[in-house]
């Protein structure tokens with residue numbers, strides 16, 4: 613299967629990346645093809661609401677999204693991983709999500725969904741947040757991620773969200789997070805579920 617993963621954290625080796633790598637581990641072990649985008653390291657111009665995609669479903673701006681659009685179409689599984697920044701996913705992740713407005717136009721205006729492929733399309737959302745209680749941040753981020761997944765024709769996704777994870781490496785001290793991420797990755801690689 614083709615696994616597409618997005619890391620929305622700007623912090624190299626940060627909590628999001630550690631969690632994401634753990635989820636990717638079983639998928640690598642199973643020999644799936646993995647494409648990981650470090651969103652902080654690519655240029656994605658925020659959506660300009662120019663209307664360029666409304667009649668075609670294709671964004672007229674050429675940047676990293678040009679390649680990401682193809683990756684999203686080809687993917688069997690999509691993982692979106694992000695820290696909570698101001699009660700939502702990071703700006704890096706949100707810029708990518710907003711540019712999926714082109715898919716929204718394609719799906720809802722032009723009535724063209726991305727084909728399911730032989731394994732169906734499934735998603736995984738990974739979130740980390742510094743505050744000990746972060747229901748509101750997770751709720752907002754989950755709503756954004758749900759909009760993203762449904763827009764790119766991923767009908768179901770799992771969510772793992774961890775609060776009280778602030779300093780770099782805090783996620784390593786969490787009693788269950790890494791194991792849960794590994795297990796979620798394993799489930800994601802399960803081709804039997806369609």
Ligand SMILES: Cc1cc2nc3c(=O)[nH]c(=O)nc-3n(C[C@H](O)[C@H](O)[C@H](O)COP(=O)(O)O)c2cc1C
Pocket residue numbers: 621622623625626627628629694695696697698699700740741742743744746749777778779780781
């Ligand atoms: C700009 C910024 C905004 C943040 N906003 C929140 C927030 O709204 N709620 C929260 O719980 N933590 C917030 N945090 C803390 C991060 O979510 C936390 O440090 C997280 O572990 C960072 O993940 P990373 O190591 O993958 O970058 C914020 C951190 C930054 C830098």
